[in-house]
C-alpha cells in the first residue's frame with residue numbers, strides 16, 4: 571500500500587537531505603506510528619507519502635515512492651494526486667470556513683468533486699457513525715472544541731474514502747480532552763480498511779493504537795517494530811523519543827532489582843501491573 575524505497579529528499583533551501591535513503595513498506599490497513607527527535611524528518615516523510623513533497627514544496631526526491639496504487643520515481647510532477655488524506659496539527663486551518671454546520675462541512679469536499687447526492691449522504695452517514703459525530707452534525711464547526719474540530723477534519727477527509735490517511739501530529743495543539751477524542755476517532759478506524767501513518771509524540775497512546783512504530787533519526791529509519799519492542803529498545807534514549815511512564819517506572823525498579831528479570835519491560839499499564847504484582851507477591855504474603 572505504501573512502498574518507499576531508498577528515498578532521499580532535499581528541500582529547495584536545504585543543505586542536507588531531510589530524508590536519506592529511507593525505505594518503508596506499510597501494508598494495507600496497518601496503523602504505522604512515526605516518532606523521532608525534532609528535525610528527524612517525520613513531517614517530511616508525511617509530506618512525501620501525502621504527495622506534498624516535492625509536488626507542493628519543491629525540492630529534489632530520489633528513489634521510488636508508491637502509495638495507494640500510484641507510483642513515482644525522481645522528481646517528475648504527477649497528476650492527479652493519489653487518494654491520500656492528510657491531517658495536520660491545527661484543525662482550524664483545515665476547515666473550509668464556508669459552512670454553517672458540521673454536516674455541511676463534511677459535505678464540502680464531496681460537493682466540490684460533484685459526488686451525487688445519494689452517494690454523499692451515504693458516505694457522510696457512514697463517517698458520522700464511525701466517528702460518533704452524531705451529536706455534532708448541526709453545530710457550527712468553529713464553535714466546537716479543538717478536539718471536536720480535529721474529529722470533523724478527520725471526518726471530512728474520510729468521506730473522500732482515501733486508502734491512506736496521514737496524520738502529522740494531529741493532537742499537538744489539543745487539550746487532554748481533545749487528545750482523547752482524536753485517539754477515540756483513530757481507534758474507530760482500526761476496523762476500517764484505511765492505512766494510517768501517524769506522526770505522534772504521545773508514545774502511550776501510540777503504543778495502544780499502532781500496529782507498528784518507526785523511529786526516524788536524521789532522515790533514516792533506525793528502529794521499526796511492534797510498539798512494545800521499539801518503546802523498550804535500549805537505543806531509544808539517544809533518539810529523542812520518550813518512553814511511557816510504565817517503562818520508566820519499571821526501568822527504575824529494574825535498576826534496584828525490583829523488576830522480574832524474566833519479564834520484558836512493560837509499555838502499558840496491564841504489563842506493568844503484572845510485573846509489579848509478581849515483585850510484590852512475596853511481600854504480600856508477609857503482611858499480617
Ligand SMILES: Nc1ncnc2c1ncn2[C@@H]1O[C@H](COP(=O)(O)OP(=O)(O)OP(=O)(O)O)[C@@H](O)[C@H]1O
Nearest residue numbers: 581583584588606607608609610611612613614615
Ligand atoms: N520547508 C522546509 N525548507 C527547508 N528545510 C526544511 C523545511 N521543512 C523542514 N526542513 C528541514 O528538514 C529536516 C526535517 O524536518 P521535518 O520537519 O521533517 O522534521 P520533524 O521530525 O517533523 O521535526 P519536528 O518534530 O520539529 O516537526 C530538518 O532539518 C528541517 O530543518
